[in-house]
Amino acid sequence: MVPGIVAFTGKFFPHSFTLLRNVADIMDFFEPDYFIELLFSGLTKGAIYALIALGYTMVYGIIGLINFAHGEIYMIGAFTALIVSTVLSIYGFPLLAIFILAAVAAVVWASAYGYTIERLAYRPLRNAPRLSPLISAIGMSIFLQNYVLLAQTSDFQPFPALVPDFAFMEPVAHIVGSTDLVILVVSVIVMILLTVMIKFTRTGKAMRATAQDKKMALLVGINVDNVISITFITGSALAAIGGLLIASHVGQINFYIGFIAGIKAFTAAVLGGIGSIPGAVLGSFILGLTESFATGYVSSDYEDVFAFSLLVLILIFRPAGLLGKSTIEKV
Amino acid sequence: MYTEKEEHHVLKPKSLHSFLAAFAFATGVSTGALAADTITIGVAGAHSGDLASYGLPTVKATELVVNDINEQGGINGMQLKMLAEDDVCKPEIATNTATKLVSENVNVVIGHICSGATKAALPIYRDANIIVMSPSATNPDLTQSGDYPNFYRTIASDDLQARTMVDFVTDKLHAQKVAIIHDKGDYGKGLAEFAKTFIEQAGKIEVVLFEGVTPGAVDYSSVVQKIKRSKADAVIYGGYHPEASKIVSQMRKKRLETAFLGPDGVKDDTFIKVAGANAEGVYATGPADVSQNPLTKKYRQKFIDQEGTDPGAFFNNAVAAALALTSAIEKAGSTDSEAIANALHNETAETPFGAIKFDASGEPIGIGFIMYQVKNGEYVQVQ
Amino acid sequence: MLEVRNLDTYYGNIQALHDISLHVEEGEIITLIGANGAGKSTTLMSISGIVPPRKGEILFQGDPIHELPPNHIVSLGICQVPEGRHIFPDLTVAENLDMGAFLRNDKKQIARDLDYLYDLFPILRKRRHQPGGNLSGGEQQMLAISRALMAHPKLLLLDEPSMGLAPLVTRQIFDIIKKINQEQNTTIFLVEQNANLALKVADRGYVLENGHITLHDRADALLANKDVQKAYLGM
Ligand SMILES: Nc1ncnc2c1ncn2[C@@H]1O[C@H](COP(=O)(O)OP(=O)(O)OP(=O)(O)O)[C@@H](O)[C@H]1O
Ligand SMILES: [Mg+2]
Numbered sequence: 016m017v018p019g020i021v022a023f024t025g026k027f028f029p030h031s032f033t034l035l036r037n038v039a040d041i042m043d044f045f046e047p048d049y050f051i052e053l054l055f056s057g058l059t060k061g062a063i064y065a066l067i068a069l070g071y072t073m074v075y076g077i078i079g080l081i082n083f084a085h086g087e088i089y090m091i092g093a094f095t096a097l098i099v100s101t102v103l104s105i106y107g108f109p110l111l112a113i114f115i116l117a118a119v120a121a122v123v124w125a126s127a128y129g130y131t132i133e134r135l136a137y138r139p140l141r142n143a144p145r146l147s148p149l150i151s152a153i154g155m156s157i158f159l160q161n162y163v164l165l166a167q168t169s170d171f172q173p174f175p176a177l178v179p180d181f182a183f184m185e186p187v188a189h190i191v192g193s194t195d196l197v198i199l200v201v202s203v204i205v206m207i208l209l210t211v212m213i214k215f216t217r218t219g220k221a222m223r224a225t226a227q228d229k230k231m232a233l234l235v236g237i238n239v240d241n242v243i244s245i246t247f248i249t250g251s252a253l254a255a256i257g258g259l260l261i262a263s264h265v266g267q268i269n270f271y272i273g274f275i276a277g278i279k280a281f282t283a284a285v286l287g288g289i290g291s292i293p294g295a296v297l298g299s300f301i302l303g304l305t306e307s308f309a310t311g312y313v314s315s316d317y318e319d320v321f322a323f324s325l326l327v328l329i330l331i332f333r334p335a336g337l338l339g340k341s342t343i344e345k346v
Numbered sequence: 347m348y349t350e351k352e353e354h355h356v357l358k359p360k361s362l363h364s365f366l367a368a369f370a371f372a373t374g375v376s377t378g379a380l381a382a383d384t385i386t387i388g389v390a391g392a393h394s395g396d397l398a399s400y401g402l403p404t405v406k407a408t409e410l411v412v413n414d415i416n417e418q419g420g421i422n423g424m425q426l427k428m429l430a431e432d433d434v435c436k437p438e439i440a441t442n443t444a445t446k447l448v449s450e451n452v453n454v455v456i457g458h459i460c461s462g463a464t465k466a467a468l469p470i471y472r473d474a475n476i477i478v479m480s481p482s483a484t485n486p487d488l489t490q491s492g493d494y495p496n497f498y499r500t501i502a503s504d505d506l507q508a509r510t511m512v513d514f515v516t517d518k519l520h521a522q523k524v525a526i527i528h529d530k531g532d533y534g535k536g537l538a539e540f541a542k543t544f545i546e547q548a549g550k551i552e553v554v555l556f557e558g559v560t561p562g563a564v565d566y567s568s569v570v571q572k573i574k575r576s577k578a579d580a581v582i583y584g585g586y587h588p589e590a591s592k593i594v595s596q597m598r599k600k601r602l603e604t605a606f607l608g609p610d611g612v613k614d615d616t617f618i619k620v621a622g623a624n625a626e627g628v629y630a631t632g633p634a635d636v637s638q639n640p641l642t643k644k645y646r647q648k649f650i651d652q653e654g655t656d657p658g659a660f661f662n663n664a665v666a667a668a669l670a671l672t673s674a675i676e677k678a679g680s681t682d683s684e685a686i687a688n689a690l691h692n693e694t695a696e697t698p699f700g701a702i703k704f705d706a707s708g709e710p711i712g713i714g715f716i717m718y719q720v721k722n723g724e725y726v727q728v729q
Numbered sequence: 730m731l732e733v734r735n736l737d738t739y740y741g742n743i744q745a746l747h748d749i750s751l752h753v754e755e756g757e758i759i760t761l762i763g764a765n766g767a768g769k770s771t772t773l774m775s776i777s778g779i780v781p782p783r784k785g786e787i788l789f790q791g792d793p794i795h796e797l798p799p800n801h802i803v804s805l806g807i808c809q810v811p812e813g814r815h816i817f818p819d820l821t822v823a824e825n826l827d828m829g830a831f832l833r834n835d836k837k838q839i840a841r842d843l844d845y846l847y848d849l850f851p852i853l854r855k856r857r858h859q860p861g862g863n864l865s866g867g868e869q870q871m872l873a874i875s876r877a878l879m880a881h882p883k884l885l886l887l888d889e890p891s892m893g894l895a896p897l898v899t900r901q902i903f904d905i906i907k908k909i910n911q912e913q914n915t916t917i918f919l920v921e922q923n924a925n926l927a928l929k930v931a932d933r934g935y936v937l938e939n940g941h942i943t944l945h946d947r948a949d950a951l952l953a954n955k956d957v958q959k960a961y962l963g964m
Contacts, residue, residue, distance in 0.1 A: 046575070049571065049575050052571040052574075053568055053571055055567075056565065056567040056568040056570075056571060057568070059565060059567065060564065060565045060567075060568075063564050063565065170616060171587075171588050171591075171616055171620050172619075172620070173619050173620040173621075173622060180599075188599070188600065188601050189574075189600050189601045189602070190600075192567075192596075192599045192600065194599075195567075217831075220820075220824065220827065220828065220831075221831065223817070223819065223820060224817050224820065224828050227817045227818060227819055227820065228815050228817055228818075230779060230811070230815065231811065231815035231816075231817065232828075233777075233778075233779055233799040233800065234777060234779070234799065234803070234808070234809050234811060234815070235803065235808075235828045235829055235831050235832075235876065235880070236799070236800045236803030236804060236831050236832040236880065237800060237828075237831055238798070238800045239800075261564055264564070264565070265564060265565070265592050265595070266591065266592070266595050266620060266621065266622070266624075267588060267591060267592070267620040269588075271562070272562070272564075275562040275563070275564075276564050279564070306568070307567075307568040308568075310557075310568035310569055310572065311568050311571060311572055314557055314558075315557045315558060315559050315560070315568065315569050315572070316530065316557060316558040318559075318560055318563075319560055340819075
């Protein structure tokens with residue numbers, strides 16, 4: 016018995032030392048400062064995805080359509096902001112005024128596009144087989160890309176820094192930049208406003224009702240066509256704000272930015288449960304953080320591999336996404 | 347920057363090559379003796395198909411140089427003749443093209459255009475003991491493998507930019523730790539890998555980070571944080587300017603002032619336009635500016651006069667090849683391959699790139715990359 | 730009050746209604762009975778503007794409404810409780826009722842109506858913060874009727890309110906239908922498969938067969954009709 020105990024303790028203690036060493040190793044590996052830096056990078060990325068993902072999820076929630084042209088709306092918002100801010104800076108407007116006017120112009124113009132796309136490309140196909148509006152959406156996306164390509168060439172164009180470097184941010188600039196902060200703050204505000212609108216306003220309720228039961232929405236007197244238009248306008252406005260903020264974050268735009276950002280935001284929306292607004296936000300932040308930590312602790316070579324593996328994994332366990340509802344109707 | 351994408355080359359039985367070569371050699375001897383008063387320059391490359399725009403300027407360049415020399419009485423009394431053969435940039439056709447040129451008794455060959463086609467054709471020329479000089483095949487293997495002693499080129503090989511950057515980082519910037527970032531593409535990743543290999547071979551400094559980023563992403567700040575953590579003294583980037591400007595801008599925004607070096611894909615005015623103030627101080631390799639060279643001007647003008655358009659890609663390189671080969675034949679005083687090779691290695695030739703000669707592996711000395719740096723919104727040569 | 734004239738309604742190329750004519754007078758309860766697939770729900774959907782007729786006309790208080798959009802028809806005072814209730818599952822009971830008053834602006838009167846309905850169906854008051862989807866079938870039917878009443882309709886279209894309900898609950902629902910008709914003077918157009926029950930509360934009735942109206946009479950006369958008894962009353 017005794018040798019057994021000795022052997023046991025002998026085994027036990029070195030083991031616990033290894034364990035302690037492992038904890039220290041893990042702390043070493045994660046490097047708290049570095050962790051925080053990656054955390055903020057991930058949050059910024061998540062906020063960026065969220066601003067675009069909301070449009071996908073809202074439209075899907077209302078009419079069950081994946082609006083492939085949504086990325087292009089974001090791109091058009093960014094171009095509108097670029098053109099307006101360029102003109103205004105020629106006339107010597109102050110930066111804040113440029114920022115606000117560019118944002119207003121981008122929102123208005125992108126919303127007009129969103130509205131028109133729905134009227135022209137989706138509404139006539141409302142009662143067509145499901146595949147038809149989807150193909151129409153892809154067509155719209157290609158059309159808008161090429162339209163901007165012809166108008167603006169394929170070259171990257173510099174986008175002015177509409178967000179200045181704030182002096183008070185200097186001590187933490189190595190972790191969170193001023194644009195990062197603005198993106199985070201604006202996206203949080205936008206999400207709160209959106210939530211309030213959806214939850215409490217008449218339009219918001221009409222949106223929810225339409226999303227849940229379109230026929231019944233008609234029967235209580237909701238103008239469903241208007242609600243759908245408003246949804247496209249709201250989603251487009253969010254994408255336009257995203258376009259302006261993200262473009263000033265990365266400093267350049269071309270006709271193709273909508274496609275790439277759109278794919279990621281769409282992934283985030285699916286991850287969170289497409290059709291669900293909190294889901295889109297959650298999915299975006301999870302995606303942003305996953306990418307950031309995967310890059311930071313493993314390798315950016317596999318950033319996309321991680322992102323899409325995560326998507327597949329989540330969809331295996333929750334086919335409708337994290338906060339998505341599986342569509343079982345109670346009769 | 348130009349790399350042949352389809353690198354598949356057709357392997358034919360060695361015996362067939364030898365047979366064809368022997369056959370060609372036999373006929374070559376007989377007709378060569380008869381027509382000793384002309385020198386034939388073969389020109390091989392894509393003269394039709396998708397890549398014709400890369401091949402045709404070479405034909406024109408050779409024609410212009412040949413006409414010039416013939417007007418002045420030829421080389422040592424012998425007139426020059428040009429023989430162009432199309433390989434459509436396809437390796438399997440390039441072998442036929444080469445066999446055809448060999449059987450026509452060409453003395454030297456300018457070509458081929460694409461690396462893959464060149465590689466496929468080279469054994470045939472080698473076995474026939476014919477010197478080949480490509481204006482555009484940039485694959486490092488062609489010279490470094492040692493398989494083709496008859497091969498020369500008037501363009502920098504793909505790895506030369508990486509070599510230039512690594513030398514600069516080591517000798518000029520005195521960096522100890524280098525981060526290498528690339529865009530995962532053929533061009534960018536290839537370059538990054540060359541840089542890594544060179545640094546590791548030299549063993550003087552250390553590669554502390556080697557990572558690929560996703561092109562087009564909205565944010566690179568995680569990679570930037572990673573660069574910061576690596577404590578690198580310099581970043582070597584393999585890729586194009588859109589990602590480079592995003593990465594540099596985010597580095598500077600995160601107050602990371604590490605030196606940043608890019609290849610010719612970054613030495614683009616759009617980079618400066620887009621990155622703005624953040625572009626200041628960035629290094630990029632690029633070819634030397636030869637637009638003021640008298641030979642560049644002369645042949646460019648001739649081309650424009652005759653064709654009405656600007657000469658396309660590799661035109662200067664083709665003129666350089668034609669001038670280097672003809673000058674070597676003249677200096678050698680013979681069309682004997684040994685003598686020509688000797689002249690190529692030891693005597694300089696005047697070309698649109700200035701005076702050039704060739705090293706033992708066939709790489710041009712005098713055509714290459716130099717380092718530029720952004721200063722006051724402009725790329726200027728680093729002294 | 731409501732006059733339907735020579736209505737033809739189609740789903741694509743399939744004709745569901747053939748030359749339907751009927752009328753509803755103010756304050757009446759009328760019922761439309763018929764077998765599965767006869768076209769009862771289609772008739773109501775045509776009136777509500779969800780499936781607009783291809784031919785014929787619908788007049789409400791003398792004005793044509795068959796080309797109006799559904800929300801406009803609701804605003805005139807025609808509300809429908811569709812077959813299957815169609816509760817908004819993720820809205821709370823209170824929000825569902827709120828949706829019923831979507832086109833109204835008179836906040837005070839809305840609050841009073843809400844109180845009235847909560848008194849009528851106390852269970853709804855108890856459950857007002859629960860999602861509508863969590864209610865039982867009977868509770869959902871009460872909610873669906875209440876939601877329609879929140880619009881203060883002049884004409885209430887009810888599509889099979891008894892479907893899937895226990896007899897006791899059915900009786901309760903029918904009592905309330907009568908009550909609404911009497912106390913609020915709401916005209917009621919009732920579609921039922923339970924012909925016995927429907928004809929007992931109704932003033933008049935129509936019989937629909939394969940998209941055709943085959944009979945029209947006073948409710949008590951229909952109850953006594955041999956054919957009706959055989960086909961719909963299981964006698
Ligand atoms: N959306 C639709 N598309 C195509 N055909 C339909 C549709 N809805 C109903 N129909 C058809 O129209 C006819 C009438 O249907 P309707 O629903 O009006 O019958 P109903 O009398 O209400 O039957 P039930 O008692 O079963 O509810 C049926 O033949 C049905 O198959
Ligand atoms: Mg029915």
